[in-house]
Amino acid sequence: xxxxxxxxxxxxxxxxxxxxxxxxxxxxxxxxxxxxxxxxxxxxxxxxxxxxxxxxxxxxxxxxxxxxxxxxxxxxxxxxxxxxxxxxxxxxxxxxxxxxxxxxxxxxxxxxxxxxxxxxxxxxxxxxxxxxxxxxxxxxxxxxxxxxxxxxxxxxxxxxxxxxxxxxxxxxxxxxxxxxxxxxxxxxxxxxxxxxxxxxxxxxxxxxxxxxxxxxxxxxxxxxxxxxxxxxxxxxxxxxxxxxxxxxxxxxxxxxxxxxxxxxxxxxxxxxxxx
Amino acid sequence: xxxxxxxxxxxxxxxxxxxxxxxxxxxxxxxxxxxxxxxxxxxxxxxxxxxxxxxxxxxxxxxxxxxxxxxxxxxxxxxxxxxxxxxxxxxxxxxxxxxxxxxxxxxxxxxxxxxxxxxxxxxxxxxxxxxxxxxxxxxxxxxxxxxxxxxxxxxxxxxxxxxxxxxxxxxxxxxxxxxxxxxxxxxxxxxxxxxxxxxxxxxxxxx
Numbered sequence: 001x002x003x004x005x006x007x008x009x010x011x012x013x014x015x016x017x018x019x020x021x022x023x024x025x026x027x028x029x030x031x032x033x034x035x036x037x038x039x040x041x042x043x044x045x046x047x048x049x050x051x052x053x054x055x056x057x058x059x060x061x062x063x064x065x066x067x068x069x070x071x072x073x074x075x076x077x078x079x080x081x082x083x084x085x086x087x088x089x090x091x092x093x094x095x096x097x098x099x100x101x102x103x104x105x106x107x108x109x110x111x112x113x114x115x116x117x118x119x120x121x122x123x124x125x126x127x128x129x130x131x132x133x134x135x136x137x138x139x140x141x142x143x144x145x146x147x148x149x150x151x152x153x154x155x156x157x158x159x160x161x162x163x164x165x166x167x168x169x170x171x172x173x174x175x176x177x178x179x180x181x182x183x184x185x186x187x188x189x190x191x192x193x194x195x196x197x198x199x200x201x202x203x204x205x206x207x208x209x210x211x212x213x214x215x216x217x218x219x220x221x222x223x224x225x226x227x228x229x230x231x232x233x234x235x236x237x238x239x240x241x242x243x244x245x246x247x248x249x250x251x252x253x254x255x256x257x258x259x260x261x262x263x264x265x266x267x268x269x270x271x272x273x274x275x
Numbered sequence: 276x277x278x279x280x281x282x283x284x285x286x287x288x289x290x291x292x293x294x295x296x297x298x299x300x301x302x303x304x305x306x307x308x309x310x311x312x313x314x315x316x317x318x319x320x321x322x323x324x325x326x327x328x329x330x331x332x333x334x335x336x337x338x339x340x341x342x343x344x345x346x347x348x349x350x351x352x353x354x355x356x357x358x359x360x361x362x363x364x365x366x367x368x369x370x371x372x373x374x375x376x377x378x379x380x381x382x383x384x385x386x387x388x389x390x391x392x393x394x395x396x397x398x399x400x401x402x403x404x405x406x407x408x409x410x411x412x413x414x415x416x417x418x419x420x421x422x423x424x425x426x427x428x429x430x431x432x433x434x435x436x437x438x439x440x441x442x443x444x445x446x447x448x449x450x451x452x453x454x455x456x457x458x459x460x461x462x463x464x465x466x467x468x469x470x471x472x473x474x475x476x477x478x479x480x481x482x
Contacts, residue, residue, distance in 0.1 A: 125450065
C-alpha cells in the first residue's frame with residue numbers, strides 16, 4: 001500500500017513539475033532572431049575572437065542586430081561568407097585573405113644557443129626571464145606559445161622554430177598577440193616571398209649568433225630596388241611587391257633569410273629532435 | 276541556534292568537509308571545467324547559486340512533506356501515518372532538475388547578464404551529485420530550513436574554492452614540462468589527490 005502511494009505521489013510530482021516547466025518555458029520564452037542561429041552555424045565555430053567579439057555566436061548576434069559586416073571573420077570560407085552575407089541581407093563585399101608569417105629562420109640548426117633554458121614552457125615567461133636559450137634577442141624563442149594559441153592548429157614548432165602551415169592558417173591573428181618578440185605578422189596570402197629575419201642587430205653581430213639572419217648585404221636591394229627596402233640592418237620586401245621564386249633564386253641570398261613561404265615551411269624537415 | 280554552530284556549518288562546509296576534496300562528490304565538473312580559471316569562476320558561481328536554492332527548496336519539501344507522517348483521505352480511501360521519507364532521493368533529484376530548468380528559463384528572461392555568466396553551466400549541474408549530496412546531507416542531519424540553505428551556499432562556496440584552486444594549478448601545469456606518461460588527465464588526478472591531502476590539514480578545525 002505504501003509503495004503504491006509512493007509511486008502515485010512521485011507520478012503526481014513529476015506531472016506537476018513537468019507542467020510547471022512547460023508553463024514557464026511558454027510563458028517566459030525569449031524570442032531570438034532565427035538568423036542568428038543560422039549565421040552562427042555558418043561561421044567557423046572556432047571562437048577564435050579574431051573579429052573582436054566573444055566567439056562566433058556573439059559575432060552572429062552583432063551581424064544580425066547591429067548590422068556589423070561579416071568581413072571581419074577571416075576564418076569563414078568564401079562560400080560560407082557569401083551565404084552569411086545573403087542571410088544578413090548585406091551588400092556583397094570583398095575580403096582579402098591574410099596569413100601569418102614568422103619573420104625568423106633561426107631553428108636549432110641555424111641559431112646559436114647561449115643558454116640552457118629550463119623554465120616554464122612558454123615564450124612569454126622565457127622572454128620575461130632571460131629570453132630563452134637562443135642568442136638572438138629578436139628571433140623566435142621556439143617554446144610554442146603561438147602554436148598553443150592557434151585555434152586552427154596551423155603552427156608547428158619544428159626544430160625550435162615556429163612554422164606556419166599557410167594552407168591551414170585563417171589569418172585570425174591570435175598568434176601575433178601572444179608572441180613576445182612580435183615577429184609574427186599577418187600578410188596578404190598572395191605575397192609569397194619575405195625576408196625571414198627580425199633582428200635589428202648589425203650584420204656581423206647577427207652572424208655570430210645565427211647563420212640564417214639577414215646581414216643587410218643588400219644584394220637583393222641592389223638587384224631589385226623596386227621590390228626590397230633596407231631598413232637599417234634589416235631588409236624587408238616592399239608592401240604589395242610581387243616577388244617570384246625565380247627572382248629569389250637569382251638574388252642568391254647568402255644566408256637564405258630571403259626565401260619563399262614554401263621553403264620556410266620546409267625548414268628543419270627531417271632534423272626534428274636534434275637540439 | 277548558538278553562533279558557534281553557524282561557524283561549524285560554514286567552516287565545516289567550506290574547508291573541513293569540503294564537498295569535493297573530502298566527501299568526493301561532484302568530481303565530474305571538478306575535472307571537466309577546471310582547465311581555465313575563467314570557466315572555473317563561472318562554474319563556481321553557478322554551483323553556489325544552484326546549491327543555495329536547491330537546499331532551500333529541498334529542505335522546505337523535506338520538513339513539509341517527507342519527514343512528517345501524512346494523514347489524509349481521498350474519497351473513501353483513508354490514509355494514516357504515511358511515511359514517504361524513503362522516496363527522498365528520488366524526490367530531491369526530480370525537484371532539483373526541474374528547479375534548475377525553470378531557473379534557467381527565468382534567468383534568460385529577466386537577467387540576461389546573469390544568464391550570460393552562468394547560463395551555459397546551469398544544465399551541467401542540474402543532476403549533479405554534489406547538489407543532490409548537499410540536499411541529502413541536510414536531510415540526514417535534520418537541519419532546519421535556514422541552516423540548510425546556509426549549508427548549501429557554503430558547500431557551493433567550498434566547491435567553487437576547490438575548483439578555482441585546481442584550475443589555477445592546472446593552468447600552471449599546462450606550461451610545465453611533464454613526462455609523457457603523466458600528461459593530461461593523469462597529472463590532473465595526481466594534483467587533485469595532493470590538493471585533497473592538503474585540505475586534510477583542516478580536519479579537526481571544527482568538531
